[in-house]
Amino acid sequence: MVRGRRLFGLSAVLAVLGMAGFVLVLGSLLKSGLPLLTWRFLTSSGNVGIGPEILNTVVLCSITMIVTVPLGLLVAVYQGEYLRRQSRRVRELDHLRATLMSAPTIVLALAVYRVAVGWWHWPVSLLTGALALSVINWPFMVTVCRAALSAVPDSYREASLALGASRFETVVRVVIPAALGTLIEGIGMALARLAGESAALIVTTGVNVSQHWSLWGPGETLAVHIWYIRTEGVVSGRDAEAAATGVTLMIGISVVLWLSNRVAQLFGRSEGGYDGT
Amino acid sequence: MSTPSVTDRMPRRTAGLAAGLFALVGIILVASLAAGAWPMLGAPRAAANLIGAVWDPLRGRYGVAPFVVGTAAVTLTALVIAVPIALGVAVSIVHQVGALGRGGILRVLTVLTAVPSVIFGWWGLQMVVPWVRAHVGGPGFSLLAAGIVLALMILPTLSLFFAQALSKVPNTLKEGSAALGATPDQTLLRVELPFAMPALVNGLVVGLARALGETMAVQMVVGGQTAIPAGLAAPGATLTTQIFTDMTAFPPGTAGHAVLDIMALLLLAAMYVLVRTAERWGSR
Amino acid sequence: MEPKLRVENLSVWYQRQPALKHVTLSVEEGEVLALIGPSGCGKSTFLRTLNRLSEEQVGVRVSGSIMLGDLDIQESHVDVTQIRRRVGMVFQAPNPFPFSIFDNVAYGPRLQGVADPGTLRKIVEQSLRQAALWDEVRGKLRRPALALSGGQQQRLCIARALAVNPEVLLMDEPTASLDPLSTAKIEELVGALRGQYTIVMVTHNLRQAARISDRTAFFLDGALVEVGPTRQIFTAPQDNRTEQYLTGRFES
Numbered sequence: 001m002v003r004g005r006r007l008f009g010l011s012a013v014l015a016v017l018g019m020a021g022f023v024l025v026l027g028s029l030l031k032s033g034l035p036l037l038t039w040r041f042l043t044s045s046g047n048v049g050i051g052p053e054i055l056n057t058v059v060l061c062s063i064t065m066i067v068t069v070p071l072g073l074l075v076a077v078y079q080g081e082y083l084r085r086q087s088r089r090v091r092e093l094d095h096l097r098a099t100l101m102s103a104p105t106i107v108l109a110l111a112v113y114r115v116a117v118g119w120w121h122w123p124v125s126l127l128t129g130a131l132a133l134s135v136i137n138w139p140f141m142v143t144v145c146r147a148a149l150s151a152v153p154d155s156y157r158e159a160s161l162a163l164g165a166s167r168f169e170t171v172v173r174v175v176i177p178a179a180l181g182t183l184i185e186g187i188g189m190a191l192a193r194l195a196g197e198s199a200a201l202i203v204t205t206g207v208n209v210s211q212h213w214s215l216w217g218p219g220e221t222l223a224v225h226i227w228y229i230r231t232e233g234v235v236s237g238r239d240a241e242a243a244a245t246g247v248t249l250m251i252g253i254s255v256v257l258w259l260s261n262r263v264a265q266l267f268g269r270s271e272g273g274y275d276g277t
Numbered sequence: 278m279s280t281p282s283v284t285d286r287m288p289r290r291t292a293g294l295a296a297g298l299f300a301l302v303g304i305i306l307v308a309s310l311a312a313g314a315w316p317m318l319g320a321p322r323a324a325a326n327l328i329g330a331v332w333d334p335l336r337g338r339y340g341v342a343p344f345v346v347g348t349a350a351v352t353l354t355a356l357v358i359a360v361p362i363a364l365g366v367a368v369s370i371v372h373q374v375g376a377l378g379r380g381g382i383l384r385v386l387t388v389l390t391a392v393p394s395v396i397f398g399w400w401g402l403q404m405v406v407p408w409v410r411a412h413v414g415g416p417g418f419s420l421l422a423a424g425i426v427l428a429l430m431i432l433p434t435l436s437l438f439f440a441q442a443l444s445k446v447p448n449t450l451k452e453g454s455a456a457l458g459a460t461p462d463q464t465l466l467r468v469e470l471p472f473a474m475p476a477l478v479n480g481l482v483v484g485l486a487r488a489l490g491e492t493m494a495v496q497m498v499v500g501g502q503t504a505i506p507a508g509l510a511a512p513g514a515t516l517t518t519q520i521f522t523d524m525t526a527f528p529p530g531t532a533g534h535a536v537l538d539i540m541a542l543l544l545l546a547a548m549y550v551l552v553r554t555a556e557r558w559g560s561r
Numbered sequence: 562m563e564p565k566l567r568v569e570n571l572s573v574w575y576q577r578q579p580a581l582k583h584v585t586l587s588v589e590e591g592e593v594l595a596l597i598g599p600s601g602c603g604k605s606t607f608l609r610t611l612n613r614l615s616e617e618q619v620g621v622r623v624s625g626s627i628m629l630g631d632l633d634i635q636e637s638h639v640d641v642t643q644i645r646r647r648v649g650m651v652f653q654a655p656n657p658f659p660f661s662i663f664d665n666v667a668y669g670p671r672l673q674g675v676a677d678p679g680t681l682r683k684i685v686e687q688s689l690r691q692a693a694l695w696d697e698v699r700g701k702l703r704r705p706a707l708a709l710s711g712g713q714q715q716r717l718c719i720a721r722a723l724a725v726n727p728e729v730l731l732m733d734e735p736t737a738s739l740d741p742l743s744t745a746k747i748e749e750l751v752g753a754l755r756g757q758y759t760i761v762m763v764t765h766n767l768r769q770a771a772r773i774s775d776r777t778a779f780f781l782d783g784a785l786v787e788v789g790p791t792r793q794i795f796t797a798p799q800d801n802r803t804e805q806y807l808t809g810r811f812e813s
């Protein structure tokens with residue numbers, strides 16, 4: 001080691017330590033989970049498989065994205081394209097967005113629970129869960145869209161306006177196409193985040209799989225399933241099952257992230273944009 | 278902007294409506310929590326009861342101190358462990374990895390930020406709880422176990438932010454420092470870290486927010502004991518885990534649920550303060 | 562003959578700061594008018610009020626009148642998008658959209674509802690020919706515009722502006738970021754467009770102004786100092802501030 005580079009050596013040691021932590025987490029997950037991961041496990045229901053949980057996860061994520069992608073984009077467009085930059089209203093909306101985005105999901109779920117279950121008498125169900133997830137994801141989507149749209153250079157906007165386009169036409173025909181790659185990557189991040197949500201869903205969609213599947217019925221997701229069988233389940237020896245569910249979830253999340261990255265590159269993802277905030 | 282084009286009227290109104298709805302959702306969130314908290318706040322000797330150290334709903338004692346202490350202990354433990362490691366990761370990425378490998382590592386880190394918290398909780402039960410029981414003592418389910426699990430969980434986020442902060446230090450500054458005879462360590466300590474400080478603090482605040490708000494990973498390993506914890510190795514509970522475990526136990530309308538609403542408002546306020554702090558520091 | 566553009570008593574402020582003061586100036590149909598003056602004297606500001614692009618910025622206030630034919634473009638009932646279709650603009654740095662060459666040129670016609678592929682193709686070809694770019698890009702219209710060279714990009718931007726068939730073309734230092742060869746091509750192009758379009762062009766290159774413009778206007782500190790036939794401005798300026806500027810006694 002060169003003199004005067006001790007901190008760099010220390011850094012490397014710490015970095016290896018951090019990596020070791022993740023190797024431990026993912027390694028032990030794979031080691032316990034992989035042996036159980038069969039086609040039967042993925043497709044069956046009841047005590048032998050997680051078919052319904054996969055379905056519920058996909059359904060919840062889909063509903064939430066269908067609701068929040070347009071809504072998030074609209075808010076971002078309003079802030080970034082219609083309001084004056086740096087105006088008070090833009091800043092206040094940004095504060096609200098950032099606060100809601102970093103708020104614990106269980107806090108948002110508590111409020112949704114009171115409104116939907118307490119006031120509107122919705123049952124604990126997939127739809128209540130979708131409502132909670134939408135409230136959780138909306139601020140995140142706004143953040144993703146804000147970052148993607150503001151990475152588009154103003155010279156594109158000026159060129160379009162100077163050709164007689166309205167702001168709306170400029171947004172639809174120039175700004176969004178130019179931001180598409182970054183948007184898609186952000187949508188991938190949002191999906192990954194939603195698929196991993198558990199606390200908020202345990203209280204809003206419940207931990208049961210109903211016999212007759214319905215949006216108004218309860219619907220356990222993969223992440224909830226891991227928690228449930230690992231901590232509440234009475235049958236012993238289901239650690240491995242939880243791990244296998246975890247592996248499934250991780251594979252799903254990785255595929256979503258990988259795919260969104262590929263597609264984003266296809267649409268020419270510009271650097272900048274969402275940076276993991 | 279003074280006279281928007283005719284074709285812009287409808288879209289502008291639609292987008293404005295969405296933004297209004299967004300604000301409304303925010304207001305409803307806070308209002309519903311406040312409405313839930315109201316009966317408790319109006320109760321006799323509410324403040325003394327709430328600040329108290331005793332959580333015993335059966336006897337009407339709703340002191341939230343155990344959870345505030347638990348949250349603080351778990352979050353601090355996590356930061357104390359994770360911040361140095363994240364700094365190490367960031368320094369290594371910026372200084373010891375070529376530009377080619379850097380993109381790959383940053384992508385891996387991004388994927389790791391998306392690992393669900395239940396998976397960390399699962400790992401905590403599998404390895405951390407037994408380890409604490411064996412080497413530190415106590416039941417294993419503890420604030421310490423929660424802190425360790427949380428540390429690993431926020432590590433990728435912190436590392437990403439720190440790496441980004443350090444990579445924004447201009448090369449001319451580093452070279453200037455080296456040209457004056459500074460060793461790499463001295464340059465790191467006296468030029469790079471101070472220059473990157475606002476961005477580092479910003480990352481720290483984001484990591485802190487994640488740690489404060491985490492529910493699942495903590496709930497699975499923290500033990501859930503509602504007394505003021507005796508030490509790091511003792512079981513405890515945090516604001517979020519208590520909201521999680523009690524919100525279905527106490528139906529809306531009961532005093533127990535009202536206290537949960539108060540805790541939720543407390544967390545929201547903390548997040549708002551963090552957001553404003555990050556804004557102030559990040560823009561320096 | 563009626564002038565194409567008649568600007569009367571035009572003043573522009575950024576927040577409280579005046580950027581243009583009481584400018585009165587006419588542009589004749591089909592002429593090339595060059596705007597010269599030191600940096601920060603308000604040339605771009607002037608240009609950007611002519612198509613009301615300035616109002617997209619925060620805190621801009623405009624007074625006075627701008628007549629385009631017999632339409633006062635400042636009046637609030639006038640749709641700004643209609644103005645901008647009649648008054649095209651080319652910017653200092655080439656700013657093609659990150660689309661294909663074809664989609665760039667077809668952008669304006671599509672906005673106006675032209676959807677027929679045959680018509681679009683005809684407009685695109687004609688505009689590219691007018692912008693003297695056709696021979697270089699024919700057969701490559703599906704290529705990304707950003708893959709073109711800087712000079713080609715700027716001519717593409719001119720083609721894009723021409724495709725909506727504007728009456729007036731505003732050019733803000735269109736050659737400032739180009740090499741001498743591309744500059745020569747653009748100058749040649751402006752010469753070819755003279756008569757067909759009314760062109761207002763900002764330039765810092767005095768020789769360029771002398772070469773290609775019919776008339777020249779000299780701005781200083783937000784005010785119009787003098788305007789006249791280019792030859793006269795360059796050989797016998799009426800105002801001695803113009804003379805000082807032309808002989809290089811101002812910072813520019």
Ligand SMILES: Nc1ncnc2c1ncn2[C@@H]1O[C@H](COP(=O)(O)OP(=O)(O)OP(=O)(O)O)[C@@H](O)[C@H]1O
Pocket residue numbers: 575576578580598599600601602603604605606607618
């Ligand atoms: N967006 C703005 N906000 C505030 N002031 C501005 C803005 N744009 C321009 N100005 C000011 O208005 C004055 C005129 O600027 P303008 O860009 O019109 O000058 P210009 O003649 O085009 O200069 P250059 O030759 O450098 O392009 C300058 O003093 C400038 O600082």
Ligand SMILES: [Mg+2]
Pocket residue numbers: 604605606733
């Ligand atoms: Mg200018």
